[in-house]
Amino acid sequence: MSTTYYDPLSQKWYHAQEKMFGKNKIKTEKLFHYSKKWVPFSLNEDSHRIGPIIGILTSKGKNKKLAGNGPLFLSLVQHFFKIGALSIVFTQEDLGNSLMTGYTFHPALGKWIQVSSPLPDVVYNRIPFRNLEEDTDFAALTSLLQKHNIPFFNPCFINKLEMHHLLKQSPTLKPLLPETTLLTSKKMLHDWMEDKQDIYIKPVSSSKGKGIFRIFAQENHYLMEGVHLTKQLATFNELWHELKIYLAKGPYIIQEAIEPALYNGSRYDFRILSHKTENHFIISGIGIRQSSNHQQVTTHVPHGGKILPYELLAKEDDDIFFNAIIQEVGHLFNEHLGLFGEFSLDIGKDVNGKFYLYEVNSKPMSFDEEHIENKRIKAICHLCMQLSGFPIFPH
Template sequence: MITNQAGPLIGIMAARKANGSIAGNGPLFIALQKKLISLEGISFVFTPEEADNDFITGYTFSPDNNHWVKGTFRYPDLVYNRIPFRKSEQNEQCQHFFSILKEKNIPFFNPCFIDKYVLYELLKNHPFLQTFLPQTILIQQKKDLFVFLKKYKSIYLKPAQSSKGKGIFRLRLMETSKIQLVGINQHGIYKTFDYFWEKSAKELLEKNYLAQEEIKSAEYEGNRFDFRILAHGDAEEYILTGVGIRQSQEQEITTHIPSGGRLLPYELLQSKDHDHFIQAIIPYIGKVLSERFGYFGEFSIDAGVSNTGQYYIYEVNSKPMSFDELQIEEGKIEQLCRLFLQLSNYQN
């Protein structure tokens, strides 16, 4: 059995792809292992299916040999949840493993993916955070969506359980009562709302879509931009790790880089008001998430500012994607390893 050194043993929980290989952010796992070794700790990647009652089979990265080594490990001092698929996280084996961790009093974070509408309801009940939310409804009935569209004229449709801008559409009510639908790779005109509903209702209801008012975003050089904010837990608090700017380019539906968005340095648009908004929302979001779901050691926030200067929180992500900004990624490794030491009761 492989054991750790003087520092903590960290288990990084992942999932398997259909072909049997382990899915997850390999570069992140390797960077964490290298940093942990410098702190006299060690990490291993595993899936819940490979956990026995007394030991876990997993893989640890050897920087000296530049490859992964399979081994048997004792239960770790802490588990970092990086399962990349919602279905894998919700399956029986994964939920059983979480219960084992609780029985053994082994701390773990981040407990789950976040449903977009559950998040909206959670933030809406917070006296401070509610002031930054675009109006949003869960699409359950044809009439409710039509009334919402008539009120705001232009709205976004988002699946409650998606990420990276997948499945997002903009719906506009035109003066002729026609409906314009625009997605990342599609464009359509429907002669009436009834016709749109007839064609789209099945998908909207099955995938638990929500509707959100379109915010007229502030622009830089003619295109809208959003903030991508990364935060981590620190003792009893939550602190900012980094901020990036994402700007739309070829299409206005999303600013995500895989969908054609552009990266800008935060310093280019930084202001005292932006800084104040970002610093103000992080502790509250971290606290409400942890109180509702279990401890969140990290999260990212998609936020923005309107052309009238009003700030908005669009989404909060429990499994932050990699940031293209090198300094933010480096900060993430530092903050995560510091958090590993804190939560596993090892002092750096």
């Protein structure tokens, strides 16, 4: 590694030798003198270039400040700094035809600083809002990245219905999927309730268990259970009237409920984090989430779910099964959707021991388990270095 200096005033980069920098190979300025106001960075170098530059794409919130997973950004930027890469958190508006502006955290200064740089060698998509991936600015950004052949991984959110249709294409995954379809009519709901007696309805575009309801057909009424409410409805018409309030907000899927295996009286799911390396996928961590006593609709921690150690329920055969599933999901994603370097699975087990694949998360949030999150940071950095073409050093 060698030291490269950034001058915040002129927004230029200086090096002892002229080096190519960024995907568009802009030359650094020749270093003839040094100013104490310049900011030093230790970057990887070879005979012609320094870097890489890693772009972490996010968006701005209502207050015009950077939105998204701040702790993840900080951890990534700090680890990239250690391995000689310049990582910059930026938004769609910050990427120009030849330059990028954004923020990096400098450990020696102990704060975030704004920098301008050449185009990134790799971009990791962490835009937190689905609607932003549907506008023209996002389309222009992806077009620019394609023009410069810049690897762009985890390119999009995937809604629950699209996900189900994609996963069904795999003969390996299809048997693991609960029966699922788009809820389109009162008659459909009635027919499903008659047939299944116990169903879920879920917003097509949601995460973290938001907006999910479980509905039971009981002897004299229907029971509608959500994260924060439980309602008893005397007739099917009352049930439909109640649901229409939610259906007016956006499309929902209808899904059969699986009678889950229980641990200490409550359901649980496996949360499996995976990352791409070379041409296969690794398991970066497995956690268990258990529903709380007051609601059994979802196991998500923000809604009272508990964190259990994987070792509590781990079996050797399960590890083999989970590894096979992440290979299948990973290759399916990369074949049909673009470059996916990271995803997580929600997998449950029924009372008979059969596994079900409930969800694939295309933009996983942080894991509460510190050892999993640490492995995640290293895996993302390793992948970015690999995609950039720079050598990877052990850390």
